[in-house]
Amino acid sequence: MNIGPIDIDKPLCLAPMEDVTELPFRVICKRLGADIVYTEFTSSEGIIRDIARIMKKIEICAKERPVAIQIFGGRPEAMEGAAQAIERLNPDFIDINCGCWVKNHVARNEGAGLLRDLPLFESIVKATVKATKLPVTVKTRLGWDENSIIIEDAARMVEQSGARALTLHCRTRSQAHNGFADWAWLERVKKVISIPLIGNGDLTTPEDIKAMFETGCDGVMIGRGAIANPWIFRQARHYLSTGEIMPEPGIEEKIQMCIEHLRLNVQYKGERYGVQTFRKHYAGYLRGLPNITSLRGELMQCTQLSQVIDHLNKYLESYHYEKV
Ligand SMILES: Cc1cc2nc3c(=O)[nH]c(=O)nc-3n(C[C@H](O)[C@H](O)[C@H](O)COP(=O)(O)O)c2cc1C
Numbered sequence: 001m002n003i004g005p006i007d008i009d010k011p012l013c014l015a016p017m018e019d020v021t022e023l024p025f026r027v028i029c030k031r032l033g034a035d036i037v038y039t040e041f042t043s044s045e046g047i048i049r050d051i052a053r054i055m056k057k058i059e060i061c062a063k064e065r066p067v068a069i070q071i072f073g074g075r076p077e078a079m080e081g082a083a084q085a086i087e088r089l090n091p092d093f094i095d096i097n098c099g100c101w102v103k104n105h106v107a108r109n110e111g112a113g114l115l116r117d118l119p120l121f122e123s124i125v126k127a128t129v130k131a132t133k134l135p136v137t138v139k140t141r142l143g144w145d146e147n148s149i150i151i152e153d154a155a156r157m158v159e160q161s162g163a164r165a166l167t168l169h170c171r172t173r174s175q176a177h178n179g180f181a182d183w184a185w186l187e188r189v190k191k192v193i194s195i196p197l198i199g200n201g202d203l204t205t206p207e208d209i210k211a212m213f214e215t216g217c218d219g220v221m222i223g224r225g226a227i228a229n230p231w232i233f234r235q236a237r238h239y240l241s242t243g244e245i246m247p248e249p250g251i252e253e254k255i256q257m258c259i260e261h262l263r264l265n266v267q268y269k270g271e272r273y274g275v276q277t278f279r280k281h282y283a284g285y286l287r288g289l290p291n292i293t294s295l296r297g298e299l300m301q302c303t304q305l306s307q308v309i310d311h312l313n314k315y316l317e318s319y320h321y322e323k324v
Contacts, residue, residue: 001218003036004164006135013219014030025281032233039069042057072105076127083136094134096163098111098114139200152188156193159195165195170186197216203225231249259309272303
């Protein structure tokens, strides 16, 4: 699959996720086999005003390449300015979010709001493509609701407007994250475009990933499945190439990866905020390990890196002690 100079067969992409796919998590997923990673969605209005808090969201590093910066907006002029400003950060490509379902965004014609207004959607894509030499891609949904599924028209328009790939979260805006992603649409959309199609929605196992590739899509994108299990990329690649399910990572590897990820988070955000915002990741790293209820409670109380590391090391020691 090609996006500009990127050429990867059947890429496994890490989905953009607000407050989750920050630089430390992207680096960890990359190490565990993600082929392409995306920043969380970032406001074009914030980028053109060079707001420090917003610019922090789109910091990228060499270790995570290829990496896309995802932006959103409801004004073509702001998208144009943001695309120009992003060029100096030199991501591998820019992705446009046309799928966020959240009320205050759609009210400003941002995200999935564009699914109600194809001419504006088109202007947004065209303005972004025209503003930059970087490849531009689009991530969207099936349509506004089940009565207005317009993805085939939208997909054609996205291609004709110069986008280099389309990611489809196979839900409507009104579904938000509820119900099921309807992968049958991938096959239909694949028939109407010649740019690469990346499928997204409800991938949690290597078997799911294989099944989604069987719809004919060129790449797949994993969101919540990677929060629950960042090893999913390695497991899926192994399954796709051998047909065998890899054993789960061992307890040492899980604890060591958790500590490494936390250290990166602290480096990136400072100690207090880094430890506090890491809490959402414990469930994924501790998944499947024995007797973790009290450990989880203790980790939730920690405010310092050394406290977390102590708790995790003590847990590991007691695990080995009880085994002997
Ligand atoms: C916590 C969270 C934050 C998200 N933030 C974004 C975002 O910033 N940009 C975006 O395009 N989609 C965002 N999404 C949607 C995901 O990228 C993805 O399309 C959706 O979760 C479906 O994929 P999944 O079933 O693999 O999770 C977010 C989803 C979650 C759960």
